[in-house]
Amino acid sequence: MKKLSARRRHPLAAVVVLLLALAATGGLYAAFAPAGKAQADETAQSLAIEEGKKLYAVGCSSCHGTGGQGGSDGPSLVGVGSAAVDFQVGTGRMPAQQPGAQVPEKKKVYSQAEIDQLAAYVASLGAGPITPTEEQYNPEGADIARGGDLFRTNCAQCHNFTGEGGALTNGKYAPSLEDVSPKHLYEAMQTGPQNMPSFPDTTLPEQQKKDIIAYVKTVNGEETETPGGFALGGLGPVSEGLFGWIFGLGSLIAVAVWVAAHTAKAKKS
């Protein structure tokens, strides 16, 4: 200590102290400042948000407001999350073509990369459900039977037994689930688009969502077997009745006319 104390008036002492102070400040900053790696991600993310914001300004802001705050023609997007964007834009529902009872599914306008950018921008407006990863929605190995039970308990009221869709009030409807991708099924349950209630993981855990997706894909997918022959839309007794009358009874009456026309007439009177 004596040595240090003796040299405290050395002409270079002030320089040394300044250096130490600078090193300490810089070290502390280096220790507590955000990590360098995170900073690199932030750049990509902010780039996506930037791009998304541009797309949003062109395609969405006229209804949802320039900052996603909503307006008379569209709801606020603050807090809807990236999953909602991925569903709505990914199924072509958004951007909407015209106001009506319900926005229908149509050919999608944006590429998946653009959709991700839009989703990033909307997600940046407020926290919400995040776009699921494939391992979340991939139905492989899920319990189909339990999915069926859950489907009949939670979904069939609107979407019909096998997801053929059904009517709601005043022109609204629950759409057919045929050809809907597992990801979009998952997102729909997560976010509750349009008239659908949402089923967050607290009410319908991830595994149950998978089970439901597995059931829908089994009974209403590309590889669904219809052991009884053509399914007539899978709509139940209305289509069966129409078919029975028109083609069943219709062809039998045609046969009756044919039989009556071919009679054993001795002489044509």
Place this chain on the structure above:
Amino acid sequence: MSTVTDEKRKAPAGERVADWADGRLGIYSLAKANMRKIFPDHWSFMLGEIALYSFIIIILTGVYLTLFFHPSMNEIVYHGSYVPMQGIRMTEAYASTLEISFDVRGGLLIRQIHHWAALIFLAAMFVHMMRVFFTGAFRKPREINWLFGFLLFVLGMFTGFTGYSLPDDLLSGTGVRFTQGAILATPVVGTYISFFLFGGEFPGHDMVARFYSIHILLLPGIMLGLVVAHLILVFYHKHTQFAGPGRTNNNVVGMPLLPVYMAKAGGFFFLVFGVIAAISGLFTINPVWALGPYRPDQVSTGAQPDWYMGFAEGLVRVMPGWEITFWGHTLALGVFIPLVVFGLVLVALAVYPFIEAWVTGDKREHHILDRPRNAPTRTALGVAWVTGYVIMLLGGGNDIFATHFHLSINSITWFVRISYFVGPVLAFIITRRICLGLQRRDKDKVLHGRESGIIKRLPHGEFVEVHEPLSQQQLHSLTAHEQYAPAEIGPSVDENGVERKVTRGQKLRAKLSKGYYGEGSQIPKPTADEYKEITSGHGHH
């Protein structure tokens, strides 16, 4: 030419069997009386045959299904071959229906034949009944047979309903719950009937077993009896025929039962069976495996009954949900009124022959059919009834029509509500106009002949179309129908000048009769004098 050896030779085996049977059953006299029975030929007379044959097909396939079906509501866990149901708790009834569909040889085909044949059976009875209605074949002496047919239709509806409920799937269970709701809505007795029928609270444990007895024993037993009685009466009354040369109220012109109709009817049976089997092989009906077992806490959209109960479904769907409290009891009018209307719509059909007989006051027998145009008021009433029925069917399927035609279900409901009252009236007016128009055309044809399409230019430049006179046979057919004169109440005072007592019933009858047959309700058919006067001229005018 016969030799001694010939006489000793035994008669052919068939003849010996027939002899044997005749000695014990008297078949020769039966055959003699009926084998040459004459039936007239017309395609519309075969609609009832479609119903009969599909009924036979239903019985045959139904017997097969009973061999594998377990009418039990004991709960089991499914471990059969249909993967999406494995591990699900269900009743034995539902599990055995899955087994019939996937594990029993030919089970699914037989199930689908049974169900498609049931839909076609009811539809065939419906059009058969309409044929009988629009041609006036229900008139004396066939009113009782009309009632038998009506009962067959109604019993067919309920047999279909109970059968459709047996698999205990989510769709049919919803239908039974619907029916139980209608029973509960009946004032005073509703709750008692419900508890009696289901053996306690719905759904209980008895429903399937009870519906099974009703479906395979009680109702088909009664129906089989009615079918036999229906056919016996057809034989006894002889078949009706359309007017034509040589056809009178006292004869039947046609072909004999044997061999012509035996061959035709036999062949037609196999054609009906073939068509129904082909449809059943190609098109799914009631895929119970996709519906899931019934649980009162689950329900699906698009839950409709089979078509023959569709108008009842429609009535309940479009009825506003009115509810009143009366003396401390809740009356669910939103369900009870449809229940009453359902009954009235059917009863109207049953009693119509008696109403028409009362209005016309006609006590004679009728074996010659009316062409629908020649009974405009009856035809119009029938079309009005059918219109109301079809509108309610539309109401019963309002959700399916909404989704598939991109309409609002509320608009459809309102359309059905309004047109249920307006539609039949419009249909009545329009049909009667069409009938009268067709009568005028017939009259024109009789008096002026058929339009030949040949245009002639007369010397002074006028163009006329040549009308060809009809043949004698055509003339007869077009003028054979008889036209009633409206009933008169008679003078208001009798021969002594004392006021006559005219009951309200007589007044109503006179009014109805005027509506049926008064001026503007029928076109007077051409008389022989009119015909002579016109044809005695110079060909065409």
